[in-house]
Amino acid sequence: MNAVVHAQVSSNDPIRCDRITKRYARKTVPHDVSSQTVLHDVSLVVARGTVLGLIGRNGAGKTTLIRALLGLEQPNEGRAFIFGEPSLYLSDAAKQRIGYVPQQLDAFAWMRVGDMLEFVGRQYPRWDREFVELSLARWWISPDRRLASLSPGERQRVAIIRALAVKPELLVLDEPASALDPVARRDLLREIVARAAESGTTVFLSTHIVSDLERVASRVVFLHHHRLVVDAALDELAETHARLTVAAGTVAFPANRIPGEISRRFHGDGSITLVIARTCGTDWPDIVSAPGVRLDALNLEDLFIEVAR
Amino acid sequence: MNILRMNADRLTILPGAPEPIYRQIGSQLRRLISSGQLPPGEELPSVRDVAVQHAINPMTVSRAYCQLEAEGLLTRLRGRGMVVAQGGRCVLPTEQRLARLQSELAEVARQARELNLPAHLVVQRLKSLLEDSE
Numbered sequence: 001m002n003a004v005v006h007a008q009v010s011s012n013d014p015i016r017c018d019r020i021t022k023r024y025a026r027k028t029v030p031h032d033v034s035s036q037t038v039l040h041d042v043s044l045v046v047a048r049g050t051v052l053g054l055i056g057r058n059g060a061g062k063t064t065l066i067r068a069l070l071g072l073e074q075p076n077e078g079r080a081f082i083f084g085e086p087s088l089y090l091s092d093a094a095k096q097r098i099g100y101v102p103q104q105l106d107a108f109a110w111m112r113v114g115d116m117l118e119f120v121g122r123q124y125p126r127w128d129r130e131f132v133e134l135s136l137a138r139w140w141i142s143p144d145r146r147l148a149s150l151s152p153g154e155r156q157r158v159a160i161i162r163a164l165a166v167k168p169e170l171l172v173l174d175e176p177a178s179a180l181d182p183v184a185r186r187d188l189l190r191e192i193v194a195r196a197a198e199s200g201t202t203v204f205l206s207t208h209i210v211s212d213l214e215r216v217a218s219r220v221v222f223l224h225h226h227r228l229v230v231d232a233a234l235d236e237l238a239e240t241h242a243r244l245t246v247a248a249g250t251v252a253f254p255a256n257r258i259p260g261e262i263s264r265r266f267h268g269d270g271s272i273t274l275v276i277a278r279t280c281g282t283d284w285p286d287i288v289s290a291p292g293v294r295l296d297a298l299n300l301e302d303l304f305i306e307v308a309r
Numbered sequence: 310m311n312i313l314r315m316n317a318d319r320l321t322i323l324p325g326a327p328e329p330i331y332r333q334i335g336s337q338l339r340r341l342i343s344s345g346q347l348p349p350g351e352e353l354p355s356v357r358d359v360a361v362q363h364a365i366n367p368m369t370v371s372r373a374y375c376q377l378e379a380e381g382l383l384t385r386l387r388g389r390g391m392v393v394a395q396g397g398r399c400v401l402p403t404e405q406r407l408a409r410l411q412s413e414l415a416e417v418a419r420q421a422r423e424l425n426l427p428a429h430l431v432v433q434r435l436k437s438l439l440e441d442s443e
Contacts, residue, residue, distance in 0.1 A: 051366055189364035197357040197367035214324035215365045235329050235369060297327050 012084035014170040014202040015046035020078035040226045053213035054206040056223035062206040099168030114143025124166045135161045152179040243298045246272040250292030263307045317354035317362035334373035345400035353391040
């Protein structure tokens with residue numbers, strides 16, 4: 001089984017990570033040698049042209065995962081690769097193929113927008129100066145303003161312009177929409193979609209705005225309590241994932257985990273809801289048709305809420 | 310020659326709906342074709358245009374197009390993209406088109422009964438919705 005999976009994986013996939021675990025030492029208590037796990041055994045392969053949405057609640061480990069994938073953070077266990085190169089030792093050539101919009105945007109705060117973009121652009125052979133000018137104009141940002149004087153939304157836009165101007169083959173965005181208004185957000189989504197359609201750009205995007213992902217993502221992964229708990233092709237979500245509702249007092253329902261179970265919630269009235277998954281083309285376990293058990297399709301938002309609660 | 314090209318904004322995309330987006334596109338196109346509103350030879354908007362217009366994933370759009378191509382409703386023309394297939398299926402009679410709404414109408418009727426709404430009010434509201442979009 002594993003051999004088959006590996007045979008399909010091309011060695012220079014835009015993103016690959018094998019069993020990454022990341023722990024931080026607890027610093028709050030002096031002399032405490034215990035540590036806190038931020039990522040637990042995360043494996044992921046992202047094929048070229050995928051628009052992958054990473055969802056998870058605050059503190060689930062999304063930013064740490066992105067930083068580990070890009071080699072900005074060293075995992076305690078496991079390894080990450082970008083275009084087949086170990087993320088911790090990326091060549092300049094590989095770096096030039098990546099556009100990254102981080103969550104913290106405090107670099108170069110003293111510089112003027114135009115100067116910063118000029119400075120950064122010199123490091124990228126494919127830098128698209130025309131795109132930079134058009135985008136600044138479209139988003140009403142004067143190149144003469146200092147980065148420190150911009151609003152959070154404007155700084156986020158500048159970071160997005162900067163990441164897109166390198167004509168990246170891999171675009172990584174960490175909560176890009178957090179400071180954007182709905183119009184700017186739609187603009188960004190359209191730009192992402194246009195890049196994916198025209199150049200097959202691979203996009204890795206973390207967000208908790210589920211409706212955005214429902215539009216643009218081809219695949220969704222879900223980080224919960226530091227583990228990847230859901231990995232689904234969005235077009236097949238209705239086919240591969242479902243919610244089971246077990247009425248109160250259904251005796252026949254097993255207390256143990258059932259095949260494909262992702263989450264289980266117990267409600268005050270004695271009923272239970274579960275999220276279960278199957279691979280495309282296979283059957284649900286028999287228990288779904290037992291009396292007192294109901295199977296419903298669920299959309300991404302439902303899935304998020306069921307699993308993350 | 311006058312080439313007709315459908316506008317990407319004629320499609321309606323509902324991201325949160327239970328029906329996946331590729332199926333939403335497929336069923337809308339099927340309806341437009343079976344009613345003759347998209348006549349044979351009419352060009353479909355490019356995958357890119359639909360994707361950018363609605364901010365949706367391009368693979369979702371091409372998946373819908375491919376499915377309709379496999380059904381014989383669309384033909385891929387070199388250099389022109391997808392067009393509505395010639396003579397594949399002529400315009401369906403009213404009765405058959407109405408039959409395609411049967412389950413949706415039955416669902417509306419069921420919910421209307423649950424809400425204890427008089428039939429004439431529901432029909433009136435439906436009528437005004439139908440006239441609105443014309």
